[in-house]
Amino acid sequence: xxxxxxxxxxxxxxxxxxxxxxAKREIRRAILKSICIPGYQTPYASREMPMGRxxxxxxLQLTLSLAGPDDVLKVIDQGSDDSVNAVNLRxxxxxxxxGLTTTTHTSDATIIQSRHRIPEQPLNExxxxxxxxxxxxxxxxxxxxxxxxxxxxxxxxxxRLLTKLYEDIVKFREITISHRYPTRINGHYVxxxxxxxxxxxxxxxQSPALTxxxxxxxxKIYAVPPYTxxxxxxxxDVPFRTEDFHDDRGERIAxxxxxSTRSFLDELPLADGSKRWQCSDTDYCDQQLQLKSxxxxxxxx
Amino acid sequence: MGYVAIKGGADAINGAERAMEILRTAExxxxxxxxxxxxxxxLRLLTSRVVSEGGLYHPKLAALAxxxxxxxxxxxxxxLRAYRSTKPRLLETPPQDTRKMRLIRRISxxxxxxxxxxxxxxxxxxxxxxxxxxxxxxxxxxxxxxxGSFLARSPNAPVADSFPKVxxxxxxxxxxxxxxxxQCDPFDVTREPLVFPVPRSAALATxxxxxxxxxxxxxxxxxRGYGDIHPTIAELRVGYLPIELPHPVTGEMTEAxxxxxxxxxxxxxxxxxxxxxRPTFTLxxxxxxxxxxxxxxxxxxxxxSLQKGMADGPANPSEDPEFVLLHVDGVDAMxxxxxxxxxxYVTFQSDMDRLRTTQKAHDQALEPSPHQTERAAQ
Numbered sequence: 183x184x185x186x187x188x189x190x191x192x193x194x195x196x197x198x199x200x201x202x203x204x205a206k207r208e209i210r211r212a213i214l215k216s217i218c219i220p221g222y223q224t225p226y227a228s229r230e231m232p233m234g235r236x237x238x239x240x241x242l243q244l245t246l247s248l249a250g251p252d253d254v255l256k257v258i259d260q261g262s263d264d265s266v267n268a269v270n271l272r273x274x275x276x277x278x279x280x281g282l283t284t285t286t287h288t289s290d291a292t293i294i295q296s297r298h299r300i301p302e303q304p305l306n307e308x309x310x311x312x313x314x315x316x317x318x319x320x321x322x323x324x325x326x327x328x329x330x331x332x333x334x335x336x337x338x339x340x341x342r343l344l345t346k347l348y349e350d351i352v353k354f355r356e357i358t359i360s361h362r363y364p365t366r367i368n369g370h371y372v373x374x375x376x377x378x379x380x381x382x383x384x385x386x387x388q389s390p391a392l393t394x395x396x397x398x399x400x401x402k403i404y405a406v407p408p409y410t411x412x413x414x415x416x417x418x419d420v421p422f423r424t425e426d427f428h429d430d431r432g433e434r435i436a437x438x439x440x441x442s443t444r445s446f447l448d449e450l451p452l453a454d455g456s457k458r459w460q461c462s463d464t465d466y467c468d469q470q471l472q473l474k475s476x477x478x479x480x481x482x483x
Numbered sequence: 484m485g486y487v488a489i490k491g492g493a494d495a496i497n498g499a500e501r502a503m504e505i506l507r508t509a510e511x512x513x514x515x516x517x518x519x520x521x522x523x524x525x526l527r528l529l530t531s532r533v534v535s536e537g538g539l540y541h542p543k544l545a546a547l548a549x550x551x552x553x554x555x556x557x558x559x560x561x562x563l564r565a566y567r568s569t570k571p572r573l574l575e576t577p578p579q580d581t582r583k584m585r586l587i588r589r590i591s592x593x594x595x596x597x598x599x600x601x602x603x604x605x606x607x608x609x610x611x612x613x614x615x616x617x618x619x620x621x622x623x624x625x626x627x628x629x630x631g632s633f634l635a636r637s638p639n640a641p642v643a644d645s646f647p648k649v650x651x652x653x654x655x656x657x658x659x660x661x662x663x664x665x666q667c668d669p670f671d672v673t674r675e676p677l678v679f680p681v682p683r684s685a686a687l688a689t690x691x692x693x694x695x696x697x698x699x700x701x702x703x704x705x706x707r708g709y710g711d712i713h714p715t716i717a718e719l720r721v722g723y724l725p726i727e728l729p730h731p732v733t734g735e736m737t738e739a740x741x742x743x744x745x746x747x748x749x750x751x752x753x754x755x756x757x758x759x760x761r762p763t764f765t766l767x768x769x770x771x772x773x774x775x776x777x778x779x780x781x782x783x784x785x786x787x788s789l790q791k792g793m794a795d796g797p798a799n800p801s802e803d804p805e806f807v808l809l810h811v812d813g814v815d816a817m818x819x820x821x822x823x824x825x826x827x828y829v830t831f832q833s834d835m836d837r838l839r840t841t842q843k844a845h846d847q848a849l850e851p852s853p854h855q856t857e858r859a860a861q
Contacts, residue, residue: 183523183524183527183530183531183534183542183743183774184542184723184740184741184742184743185520185523186740187541187542187543187544188543189519189543189544189547190544196569197569200569201569202569202570202571204571204572205568225676225678226676227673227674227675227676228676229568229569230561230564230565230567230568230814231565231568232562232565234561234817234818234821234822235814235815235817235818235819236818236819236820236821236822236825237818237821237822237825239818259825259826260826260827260828260829261829264492264493265492265826266492266495266496266825266826267825267826268492269492269493269496270492270496273493297825298827298829298830299829316819327805328679328805328809329679329680329805332678354841354844354845355841355844355845355848356837356840356841356844358837358841360830360833360834360836360837361829361830361833361834362830377827377829377830378829379829379830379832379833380833381833399815399818399819401676401677402676425832425833425836426836426840446829446832447832448828448829448832449832449835462828462829462832
C-alpha cells in the first residue's frame with residue numbers, strides 16, 4: 183500500500199512494566215479513586231495488552247502499574263501457580279519488570295494476581311490481591327444497559343437483584359448464583375467479586391489486605407479496601423451459603439493429597455466412575471503436606 | 484491412574500508455540516517464506532483490513548502481523564493494536580481535508596455524473612466471480628507483462644489533484660444542513676473509556692477500528708428492516724490522504740506523509756424536525772484506513788442510525804450506541820470468545836454445587852410428605 187513505511191527496528195525495548203508511564207499514572211489514579219469509593223467501578227482507558235482480552239488483561243494492568251523491582255509476585259489461576267494462564271502472565275510480568283521476583287508461596291508475595299480464587303491462607307496488610315474480572319457489574323444479570331446500571335448503582339437500587347434472588351428461591355428453593363456472588367461493600371455499592379466461588383467471598387470481609395479488581399475488556403477498576411465490610415446479599419431467613427463439600431453420610435470430604443478438610447476442593451472424575459477430591463489452592467496443599475511431614479521451614483510456619 | 488496432576492504449564496505453552504511454528508512452515512521442500520512485500524501488495528485488502536482494525540497505519544507492520552498470525556485477521560489486528568498501545572500519544576491530529584485525497588477510485592450512486600466525474604477504479608463490483616485457474620501457475624514474468632500492458636493503455640491525460648465532494652453540492656443547494664464547526668474536542672477512544680452517553684466523535688472513532696464483519700452484521704440488520712435509514716451513497720472514495728501535522732518548530736501545517744483511506748458519505752431521508760426547521764436530508768459518515776469499502780459503507784449507515792438513536796432514543800439494535808459500540812471491537816470480542824477455553828474448574832465446581840443442591844430440594848419436594856401418606860392411607 184505504502185512502500186515507504188519501514189519496519190521499526192529500534193522497538194525491542196519496552197518500558198519497565200510494559201505500559202508507558204502515562205498509562206501507569208492513569209491506572210494508579212483509578213486505583214486511588216476506587217479505594218476512596220469502595221465498590222465503585224471506576225472507568226479507565228484500558229490498554230491493549232499482548233494477550234487476549236478475557237485472559238486477565240485488567241488484572242495484569244493493575245499488577246504492572248503497581249509492581250516495582252522490589253516486589254514479589256505470585257500469580258495463580260484456579261488456585262494453581264502452574265496453570266497455563268498463570269504461567270503465561272507470570273512470564274510476561276517477569277520479562278517486562280526486571281528485578282521483580284516471583285514466588286508460589288502466598289505468604290512471601292507482596293502482590294498476588296489471581297483468577298477465580300482467593301488464597302486459602304489469610305492475607306496480611308502488606309499484601310495486595312489483584313483479581314481478574316470478566317464482568318465487573320453485579321447488575322448485569324438483571325439489566326443489560328451499562329448506562330441504566332450506572333444510575334441504579336448511584337441510587338443504591340438493588341431491588342431487581344434482590345428480586346432475582348427471591349425468584350430463585352420460589353422456582354428452585356435455592357439461590358442459584360454459584361460464583362460471582364453479589365456482595366455489598368461498605369454498606370453501599372454491590373460488586374461482582376469476580377468469578378471466585380461463594381466459598382471465598384467471606385475472605386473479602388474485613389480483610390487486612392487491599393483487594394483490587396481489574397476488568398480490562400470492560401475498562402473498569404474497583405476495590406475492597408483493607409478492613410472494609412463485604413456482605414454477600416441474602417435474606418434474614420435465607421442465609422448466604424458457601425459450596426458444600428460433604429459426602430452422602432454428611433462427612434466433610436478431605437483432600438486426597440494433603441488430607442485437609444478446610445479447603446475449597448476440585449472434583450476430578452476418574453475413569454472408573456469414582457471421584458477424587460483435591461485442594462484447588464496448590465500452595466496451600468503443598469504447605470499442608472509439609473506440615474504433616476514436618477519439613478515446613480520456620481519462617482513460613 | 485485416571486488423574487494427572489496439572490503440572491508443566493510452562494512446557495505446554497512452549498510446546499504449543501513450537502506446534503504453531505511447525506504448521507506455519509510445513510510446506511515441504513518447495514516451501515518459500517512469504518515476504519512482507521508479497522503480503523502487503525498481493526494481499527492488499529487483507530493488509531487494509533488489519534491496519535484499519537489494528538488502528539495503526541503501518542502496512543509493513545500489518546504484513547508482519549498477518550504473517551505471524553498465519554492469516555488470522557483478528558489475531559493480526561490484535562498484535563498491531565498491542566504494539567500501538569505501548570506508544571505515547573504525541574499530539575492530536577487536526578482534522579484532515581479529504582478533498583485533497585489522491586484518488587484511485589470515486590463513485591456516487593446519487594447522480595449519473597458528478598463534478599470531477601465518476602471514476603470506477605479498482606473494484607470487484609462488476610467482476611465475474613469465476614475461478615481464475617491461470618493464477619494457479621503464475622510466474623514473476625506474468626506480473627511484468629500485466630504491468631507493461633497496464634501502463635501502455637493508461638491515458639496520458641493527467642488526473643486532477645483534488646476532486647470536489649458531492650455533499651458540498653448538496654449542501655450548497657440546501658438539501659443537506661450547513662456544516663457546523665467543531666463543537667468539542669474529538670474523543671480519543673485510546674485514552675478515554677466509553678461512558679454513555681458518548682459524543683458522535685467517540686462513536687466514529689470506535690467504528691473506524693471496529694471489526695469489519697461485526698459492523699457489517701449490525702449495519703445489515705438496519706438495511707433489512709431493523710431500522711429505516713434508507714441510505715444513498717452520495718460518495719465513496721478510495722485514495723491516499725495527505726496527512727498534515729503542525730511543524731514541531733514553526734507550528735505551520737506540514738505534510739508528514741499519506742495514508743490509504745476509504746471514505747463513504749451516505750445521504751439518508753429527511754425527518755420531521757420538532758423545532759420547525761426546514762427539512763433537509765441527513766448524513767452518515769464512514770472512514771477507515773486502507774481499502775475496505777464494505778466497512779466504510781457499514782460505518783456510514785451505522786453513524787446515521789446511531790445519530791437517530793442518540794436524538795430520539797433507540798428503536799432498534801443498530802440505533803443503540805451502547806449495543807453497537809460495545810460489540811463491534813474485534814480485539815475485545817475475540818478475546819472474550821477465546822477466554823472460554825481457559826480453565827473454569829472452580830466456577831464449574833460452584834455450578835455443580837448449586838445444581839446438586841437444587842436437584843436435592845426438587846427431589847425432596849416430590850417425595851410425598853408423611854402427612855400426605857397418612858391422608859392417602861385413610
